[in-house]
Amino acid sequence: MMDLYLEVVTPKEILFEGPAGMVEVPGALGRFVVLRDHGPIISTLVSGKVRVIGKDGVERNFECNSGIAECRDNKMTVLIDPPEGGSS
Numbered sequence: 001m002m003d004l005y006l007e008v009v010t011p012k013e014i015l016f017e018g019p020a021g022m023v024e025v026p027g028a029l030g031r032f033v034v035l036r037d038h039g040p041i042i043s044t045l046v047s048g049k050v051r052v053i054g055k056d057g058v059e060r061n062f063e064c065n066s067g068i069a070e071c072r073d074n075k076m077t078v079l080i081d082p083p084e085g086g087s088s
Contacts, residue, residue, distance in 0.1 A: 004074050006076045
């Protein structure tokens, strides 16, 4: 059984890279959650928080102004444009 592997990336840095238990993102049509074995999806993101629960149980939150999320075959990439002055 393969874990959900996540990368949260900005134009300047990688904010998170590794296995995740749950990812919640602010999709253009509403917030949604991605877990292991989620079907393929691509979505634009709006202003809000990307919430990640790592496989270690630690919750991490990343602010975004906009972005794109893609999930396929238990690999998820979240490209975010963070607010001015910081990433989380």
